[in-house]
Amino acid sequence: MTAEARPLRIALLSYKGNPFCGGQGVYVRHLSRELARLGHSVEVIGAQPYPVLDDGVVLTELPSLDLYRQPDPFRTPRPGEYRDWIDALEVATMWTGGFPEPLTFSLRARRHLAARSGEFDVIHDNQTLGYGQLGFGAPVVTTIHHPITVDRQLELDAAQGWRRRASVRRWYGFTRMQKRVARRLPSVLTVSGTSRQEIIDHLDVAGDRIHVVHIGADTDLFSPDPAVAEVPGRIVTTSSADVPLKGLIHLIEALAKLRTEQPDAHLVVVGKRADDGPVAAAIERYGLAGAVDFVKGISDAELVGLVRSAQVACVPSLYEGFSLPAAEAMATATPLVATTGGAIPEVAGPDGETCLAVPPGDAGALAGALGRLLADSALRRRLGLAGRERVLARFTWRQAAIGTAEHYRAAIAAQGGHPAAAVRTAAPIAG
Structure with a gap:
């Protein structure tokens, strides 16, 4: 040999x-x-x-x-x-x-x-x-x-x-x-x-x-399943509440803006809930206690099921060295809204082709992109399919x-x- x-x-x-x-x-x-x-x-x-x-x-x-x-x-x-x-x-x-x-x-x-x-x-x-x-x-x-x-x-x-x-x-x-x-x-x-x-x-x-x-991404595990029904208005993200780099505070602010026009919009955060700090304060300030859920310690299968059930996945980070959550969401054909922080564009791809891209730290732009996707099922399907093809080819x-x-x-x-x-x-x- x-x-x-x-x-x-x-x-x-x-x-x-x-x-x-x-x-x-x-x-x-x-x-x-x-x-x-x-x-x-x-x-x-x-x-x-x-x-x-x-x-x-x-x-x-x-x-x-x-x-x-x-x-x-x-x-x-x-x-x-x-x-x-x-x-x-x-x-x-x-x-x-x-x-x-x-x-x-x-x-x-x-x-x-x-x-x-x-x-x-x-x-x-x-x-x-x-x-x-x-x-x-x-x-x-x-x-x-x-x-x-x-x-x-x-x-x-x-x-x-x-x-x-x-x-x-x-x-x-x-x-x-x-x-x-x-x-x-x-x-x-x-x-x-x-x-x-x-x-x-x-x-x-x-x-x-x-x-x-x-x-x-594990493209066998993170894969589409047409049998899983979308939950109307569901947005999913992976984030630690107390880490500024992850940008969760900006997504909370975006959700507050979004719900003035789309009241069924709600967020599921895969990560630990912070009992105090800026994120907890923002949830209380905007009256979002019933619209933001945190889940942690879930199995791989439960995570995949959660991502599949979302109408939109979001990566609001100010910076990422790669962004596995973006790749995994795309692998399930869940349409993605992501910032342009760090290497996220390298993973998520061009704005309007495989994702909707927004500047990091811009809650207004996040709200606009999320609202656009939640309101347009054809756009969700197109971006979702294109996202999976990108992951299969590259990641x-x-x-x-x-x-x-x-x-x-x-x-x-x-x-x-x-x-x-x-x-x-x-x-x-x-x-």
Whole structure:
């Protein structure tokens, strides 16, 4: 068997793997499954919340102290829970207002991998970017979905008062480490052309070391079902209420405007309800308590059923490095209204052809686009069908796995593990 063809032994690292909250867990689950289907041996090494994986993928638990678990986030561990100096560092960082997990996971991973030297052909890190990553030894490929410095800036812009701004700066202190580590990594994957440019601009990573491999939707699961009836006026979105980057506050404001003309319009948010904060205040201010529902912890099948039942899916984010919710909604042939924030246009496609596009942060434009779709069944059907065709052609997990494996082989070859010919298979996937 040639070097280019033989199956690879892959360690896929994930410091935060919840597949029901955030794109990193979704990425680990679906990429690992498709890599295994291609014949590779994949072992996911992760911390809490542990990823949910499919058959054919091994999970190795590398536990943290799980300081942010529900229902007791920011907890103080009992004395008997401390195992070593890394645990002490984790707690000390939390006590001083920082977020320790990228650093402490990377240190635990380095120790774990050192004890298993030679077992893996390549180590794939999923956006940890911790100092421990610089000592892994084996060929390393890392995925940066988008620089967390973008989240940091948006949180600072939304912060009220100097105390809140100081707290945000301290919490995001780990981004300085991530920038230093990213600049020293030989092979960086990202999920969109927009994210690639953000990594160059924010993290100072050389452009020739960054490769775009689009991720995608599970197009077998997220698929149309004509038997599912649309619920009149239903809009669905995936968002965390307390994350300014997701733009939910603007969608709430848009819904208030929309209901003056289309009173059956209502919103289902896949995500956690915030008991206070700007979103909760806006729902109360506009009298929308009966028109906005939050659902969380639902199964994949329940999520698909919810998206299919909506007349419109909406991505109101101010910025996205890719936007899995957009791809998944389009895969079900649910028509999409989306902002032009970050990489969303790269996924959703041209305005009026595969979606309706609006500027980020513009509640009036959101209300207009949502109202237009809710009122026009022919437009909904046309955009829905075109959206699914776009996803099938460009954004599937099998395509993502093939492109990622090509870059694994290039990284191995660059470190002398394979003949140089392997590099020729690893041209960047165009963004």
